[in-house]
Each structure stands twice: as C-alpha cells, then as structure tokens.
Amino acid sequence: MASNPSDTALWPAPHASAAVDATVHVPGSKSVTNRALVLAALASEPGWLRRPLRSRDTLLMAAALREMGVGIEEGVGPDGTGETWRVLPAGLRGPATVDVGNAGTVMRFLPPVAALADGPIRFDGDARSYERPLTGVIDALRALGARIDDDGRGALPLTVHGGGALDGGPVEIDASSSSQFVSALLLSGPRFNQGVEVRHVGSSLPSMPHIRMTVDMLRAVGAQVDTPESGGEPNVWRVTPGALLGRDLTVEPDLSNAQPFLAAALVTGGKVVIPDWPARTTQPGDRLREIFTEMGGSCELTEYGLVFTGSGAIHGIDAELGEVGELTPGIAAVAALADSPSTLRGVSHLRLHETDRLAALTKEINELGGDVTETADGLHIRPRRLHGGIFHTYEDHRMATAGAIIGLAVEGVQIENVATTAKTLPDFPDMWRGMLGSEKA
Numbered sequence: 001m002a003s004n005p006s007d008t009a010l011w012p013a014p015h016a017s018a019a020v021d022a023t024v025h026v027p028g029s030k031s032v033t034n035r036a037l038v039l040a041a042l043a044s045e046p047g048w049l050r051r052p053l054r055s056r057d058t059l060l061m062a063a064a065l066r067e068m069g070v071g072i073e074e075g076v077g078p079d080g081t082g083e084t085w086r087v088l089p090a091g092l093r094g095p096a097t098v099d100v101g102n103a104g105t106v107m108r109f110l111p112p113v114a115a116l117a118d119g120p121i122r123f124d125g126d127a128r129s130y131e132r133p134l135t136g137v138i139d140a141l142r143a144l145g146a147r148i149d150d151d152g153r154g155a156l157p158l159t160v161h162g163g164g165a166l167d168g169g170p171v172e173i174d175a176s177s178s179s180q181f182v183s184a185l186l187l188s189g190p191r192f193n194q195g196v197e198v199r200h201v202g203s204s205l206p207s208m209p210h211i212r213m214t215v216d217m218l219r220a221v222g223a224q225v226d227t228p229e230s231g232g233e234p235n236v237w238r239v240t241p242g243a244l245l246g247r248d249l250t251v252e253p254d255l256s257n258a259q260p261f262l263a264a265a266l267v268t269g270g271k272v273v274i275p276d277w278p279a280r281t282t283q284p285g286d287r288l289r290e291i292f293t294e295m296g297g298s299c300e301l302t303e304y305g306l307v308f309t310g311s312g313a314i315h316g317i318d319a320e321l322g323e324v325g326e327l328t329p330g331i332a333a334v335a336a337l338a339d340s341p342s343t344l345r346g347v348s349h350l351r352l353h354e355t356d357r358l359a360a361l362t363k364e365i366n367e368l369g370g371d372v373t374e375t376a377d378g379l380h381i382r383p384r385r386l387h388g389g390i391f392h393t394y395e396d397h398r399m400a401t402a403g404a405i406i407g408l409a410v411e412g413v414q415i416e417n418v419a420t421t422a423k424t425l426p427d428f429p430d431m432w433r434g435m436l437g438s439e440k441a
C-alpha cells in the first residue's frame with residue numbers, strides 16, 4: 001500500500017438523509033470494452049463497439065492500440081450521442097510506447113499483442129504498475145518465442161521486440177496472482193502461428209468469470225477455444241490459430257460499477273433500478289444479486305433491468321469472493337455498516353491490485369472507528385458505530401466508491417482523491433449526487 005497521498009483534494013461524501021429511490025444508467029463494462037478493443041484490433045476486418053466505456057483504463061487501451069497502428073474512430077450512434085467506436089485493424093507496428101497507467105487489462109493483455117507487431121513496443125505506467133505481477137505473461141511469451149527486455153524483476157517497465165509473428169504453442173503459467181495472465185494469452189492466441197495451449201500450474205486461480213468472459217468473447221468472433229468446462233483437462237485452455245471476425249458489439253453496463261449504487265439502496269433501505277442489466281452475462285458483478293440479497297436486500301430482474309430494494313436491515317456475510325474479487329471493497333463497506341460480523345475469504349490476491357486492498361480497507365475503516373482485521377486470505381469485519389474522518393483511496397477507484405458507501409450512513413466522511421474513480425467510472429461524483437438528488441422526501 002502506498003503512503004497516504006496529499007489530503008488536499010477532499011470530497012465530502014454525501015450523507016443520505018432519506019431512502020434513495022433512483023434509476024442509474026451505468027456506463028459500459030471495463031472488462032468487456034478492453035477485451036473487445038483487443039479482439040477488434042486483431043481481427044481481419046473492421047468492427048464496431050457500441051456504448052464502449054470511456055474511462056481512463058479504456059482510453060489507455062485505445063491509445064495504445066492506436067500507437068501500434070490500429071485505427072479507432074469515434075462514431076455517432078443511432079441516438080446521436082457519439083457512443084460508438086469503429087475499429088480498423090491494421091498491420092501492428094513499432095516503435096511505439098504504451099502507457100498502461102495502472103490498468104491490469106492494458107499491462108497484461110497488450111504484451112502478447114506487441115509480440116505480433118513489427119518493431120519494439122515499450123511499456124511503462126504509473127508507479128503502482130511496476131509492483132503489479134506480470135511474470136506469468138512475460139515468461140510465457142518468452143517460452144512462446146518472444147524477445148522481451150525487462151529489468152529482471154518480471155515486471156514493468158519493459159520492451160517487447162515484436163517480430164511480426166509469434167510461434168505460440170503449449171505453455172505453463174502460474175496465474176494464481178491474476179487471472180489476467182490466462183486471458184492475455186488466450187486473447188492473442190488465435191493470431192499465434194500454432195495458437196496457444198495455456199496450462200495453469202498454480203495453487204489457485206482467481207476471477208474465473210473473467211476467464212469465461214475471455215472465452216465467450218473469443219468464440220463470438222469465431223475463435224475455436226477448448227476449455228476445462230467444454231470437456232478439456234482441468235486448468236488447460238486451448239485456442240486454435242485462425243482469423244477473427246469484426247463484430248458489431250454492444251457493451252453491457254459495468255455491473256461492478258453498479259455496485260455502489262446497489263449498495264446505496266441496501267444502506268438507506270431504498271430502491272435503485274439499473275437499466276439494461278443483462279439476463280445472461282459473464283461479468284462477476286452479476287453475483288451481487290445473490291450477495292446483496294443475503295446482506296438484506298431483494299431484487300427483481302425485469303426486461304427493463306435490475307430493480308434492487310433494501311429492507312432497512314443490513315446483515316453480515318461469510319463469503320468466498322475469489323471468483324469476484326473486484327467486488328470486495330464495496331462488500332466490505334456494506335459489511336462495516338451491518339448488524340452482524342462478516343468474513344470475506346479467498347481474496348489474498350487483492351494485495352496486488354490497484355493498491356493492497358486488504359490493508360487499505362482495514363486501515364481506512366478502522367480510522368473511522370471500525371473493527372476490521374486482515375486474515376491470510378481476506379478480511380474479518382465486526383461492525384462498530386463509525387464516525388466521520390478522511391477516507392484515503394491510494395489511487396484505487398474501488399476504495400473511493402467504498403468510502404462513498406460508508407459516507408451515506410456516517411456523517412462527515414471525506415474522500416481523498418475521489419477523482420481516482422475515473423479509472424473506470426469518470427462521472428462518479430455527479431452520478432452519486434444525481435442518485436441522491438432523487439431521494440424520497
């Protein structure tokens with residue numbers, strides 16, 4: 001966890017004076033947008049993304065692909081809102097420089113793409129990006145025939161010396177620190193000469209829904225993928241070499257970014273409607289229907305979207321969150337306000353996310369008077385009466401939204417650097433105020 005950044009930019013988290021009653025249009029999924037951009041860039045024909053997320057992580061992905069020669073044009077959607085990107089694949093080339101920011105998807109998904117480019121591609125990013133695990137991708141690409149210069153730590157910054165093609169073939173990786181290693185190799189796999197066979201050899205594998213998202217999206221653009229779930233060996237994914245189709249894809253709302261708004265209904269005993277909640281999805285945020293129901297709410301999935309209603313009571317939960325790790329900060333925030341203790345398990349890899357999320361949540365909730373302890377693989381949260389204070393965010397968007405959830409119920413919470421939410425949700429403060437603006441009298 002980085003040291004406390006400056007406290008100068010403090011955002012007074014709005015306190016809810018009544019139950020919220022709002023409809024919240026949540027922008028597109030980060031994970032879907034960035035996969036769609038990579039797949040469209042690797043396709044053999046142009047493609048469209050409708051309602052892409054435009055946030056720091058996805059703009060970095062688009063900028064990086066443009067740097068490598070891909071055309072990405074802003075288009076005007078049928079409703080005139082300019083909500084489309086047209087992606088024009090082109091011969092990938094260096095020299096180029098990629099800024100990954102602190103986007104796991106950019107730092108993991110693009111080195112395999114760079115290995116297919118002609119020329120050197122340099123990768124650099126925020127200070128935190130140097131600490132986030134990348135060895136799985138670097139070692140695998142080297143084993144598959146790529147030349148990569150790094151400083152020997154198996155992390156950023158680095159240069160991939162693209163040779164215009166990559167042999168590919170079988171490779172073993174330990175993806176226990178991030179599922180994104182597997183997704184990264186699979187996404188570019190169809191373009192490797194021999195495709196790719198990824199065998200995960202680590203003790204555990206987090207975020208399986210995100211790997212399923214990768215597989216589903218690859219299949220949707222014509223790739224042949226064999227998975228453990230389709231009768232293959234456990235922990236082995238195989239992608240056959242082949243051309244990818246350009247698609248016209250409408251990006252689903254980001255269900256993990258719906259989390260703070262659903263939490264607002266739970267915390268205030270109100271109601272929040274999220275239009276366009278997909279009936280079927282690989283997004284981990286879909287698990288919120290079940291998790292937040294267990295914590296005291298109820299939900300109804302209609303053709304219009306998800307209607308989520310709080311009961312006024314908030315219950316603690318004992319939950320295994322390894323599959324849905326990115327939901328942990330928001331769940332921890334709700335758990336700190338519950339009527340019974342919670343244990344959140346299976347998320348030790350969160351120590352290597354945007355910040356050490358387990359340490360950050362523990363420290364910040366406890367500084368508001370809470371009683372949170374870190375366990376080997378998660379958090380134990382005993383609710384206490386909380387008081388106001390500064391909630392530091394460590395440049396982690398989900399810390400900022402977690403603090404905002406607590407602020408609804410606790411007066412005087414100030415979020416340091418709420419602007420960090422722009423990583424995946426650029427309009428968060430306005431959306432939050434908009435939701436509260438429609439509080440019931």
Ligand SMILES: O=C(O)C1=C[C@@H](OP(=O)(O)O)[C@@H](O)[C@H](O)C1
Binds near residue numbers: 210
């Ligand atoms: O592939 C993806 O889009 C993601 C995978 C997960 O990463 P980890 O497996 O590193 O947790 C998740 O936490 C991240 O927010 C997005």
Ligand SMILES: C=C(OP(=O)(O)O)C(=O)O
Binds near residue numbers: 102105326354398424
């Ligand atoms: C872990 C996350 O992001 P990243 O894609 O940078 O890994 C997240 O959004 O919670």
